[in-house]
Amino acid sequence: MSVKWGLIGASTIARQFMINAIRARGDGEIVAVMSADPERATAFAREHGIPDGVSTLDALLGAGIDAVYISTTNELHLEQALAAINAGKHVLCEKPLALTSADARRMVAAAKAAGVVLGTNHHLRNAGAHRAMRTAIAAGRIGRPIAARVFHAVYLPEHLQGWRITRPDAGGGAVLDITVHDADTLRFVLNEDPVEVSAFTQSAGMASGQGLEDGAMCLWRFGSGVIAQSHEGFTTKYAGTGFEVHGSEGSLIATGVMTQKPVGSVLLRTAKGEEELAFDREDLYTRSVRKFHAALAGQGRPAATGEDGVWSLASAEAALLSAKSGKAVSIDPELGSAQ
Numbered sequence: 001m002s003v004k005w006g007l008i009g010a011s012t013i014a015r016q017f018m019i020n021a022i023r024a025r026g027d028g029e030i031v032a033v034m035s036a037d038p039e040r041a042t043a044f045a046r047e048h049g050i051p052d053g054v055s056t057l058d059a060l061l062g063a064g065i066d067a068v069y070i071s072t073t074n075e076l077h078l079e080q081a082l083a084a085i086n087a088g089k090h091v092l093c094e095k096p097l098a099l100t101s102a103d104a105r106r107m108v109a110a111a112k113a114a115g116v117v118l119g120t121n122h123h124l125r126n127a128g129a130h131r132a133m134r135t136a137i138a139a140g141r142i143g144r145p146i147a148a149r150v151f152h153a154v155y156l157p158e159h160l161q162g163w164r165i166t167r168p169d170a171g172g173g174a175v176l177d178i179t180v181h182d183a184d185t186l187r188f189v190l191n192e193d194p195v196e197v198s199a200f201t202q203s204a205g206m207a208s209g210q211g212l213e214d215g216a217m218c219l220w221r222f223g224s225g226v227i228a229q230s231h232e233g234f235t236t237k238y239a240g241t242g243f244e245v246h247g248s249e250g251s252l253i254a255t256g257v258m259t260q261k262p263v264g265s266v267l268l269r270t271a272k273g274e275e276e277l278a279f280d281r282e283d284l285y286t287r288s289v290r291k292f293h294a295a296l297a298g299q300g301r302p303a304a305t306g307e308d309g310v311w312s313l314a315s316a317e318a319a320l321l322s323a324k325s326g327k328a329v330s331i332d333p334e335l336g337s338a339q
């Protein structure tokens, strides 16, 4: 049976990745798309072969759909998700789930009460590279994990230099955009929760004047004592990306893996020498939809659940609070962040 989807948001991410991902395996179809602008809705629908382009949430939710994919700007996610959940629709929502972890918790609670599936579209944990790292760590191949480093400072392409660098009210800034992903990927690869973060943010020229950060460096502490650092940004054109985990018996060094495509490499270095780890190259977003469809059929959970989305947002929220206060902040997805 095919899952009938409604898209909330005529966005770049839907256009570039998610429309193809929903259609990739023949078990999902897109019935309607909603844009706040009726002309954009019609044009987007026509451009992507979607039967219906609508401009209200009621029209979308009434279009005979099973699930919605929300990829509007961040301040709209909460209200749109709650409306979809109240209408009995399953929800795959973009990160950050909302502007605050308290609002994200409301989404999780509403989905639970309504008996619908809520997933967070954290694509990176769908990357074969990150799953290979998680498996290698769980198998003890680097011994006891000690420290991790995430290199995720990129250059925001010109066509995306909009609300992310100009609109605090829409949840712009590098932390809500990229640090949420890094917090989730660290949690996923290390298979443990962060307990504390200390962060510096900067405005290096792109987001200047708006009170938004376009770069961040965070230090994370995990319950086991593992410490990690992550670097996020919009302004570095030539940095490259990577993810390293260093343990008592070995190191995992992944290069070119903080990206939207199933690319990059993972090297395991131990006393035995160096080994390039093999990993599957399934499209990250196709896997996200595949896992979501399976969850609707009662098989497992979405790749990243609503609770995972609360964790990543609580982590990013704590990083922002730390940058503002100059103090380390504890991360608590139940209560929000505190100094």
Ligand code: NDP
Residues within 6 Å of the ligand: 008, 009, 010, 011, 012, 013, 014, 034, 035, 036, 037, 040, 070, 071, 072, 073, 074, 094, 095, 096, 121, 122, 123, 160, 162, 177, 260
């Ligand atoms: P876009 O800026 O492309 O789209 C966001 C909204 O802006 C759309 O919903 C649309 O409003 C409006 N919009 C888009 N293009 C135009 C245009 N040309 N003219 C007028 N309005 C326009 O955002 P992204 O796709 O980059 O991000 C959307 C969401 O997805 C965010 O929550 C972001 O954090 C997340 N994201 C997640 C990624 C991932 O890999 N998980 C990657 C990229 C983004 P309307 O719908 O009303 O027409």
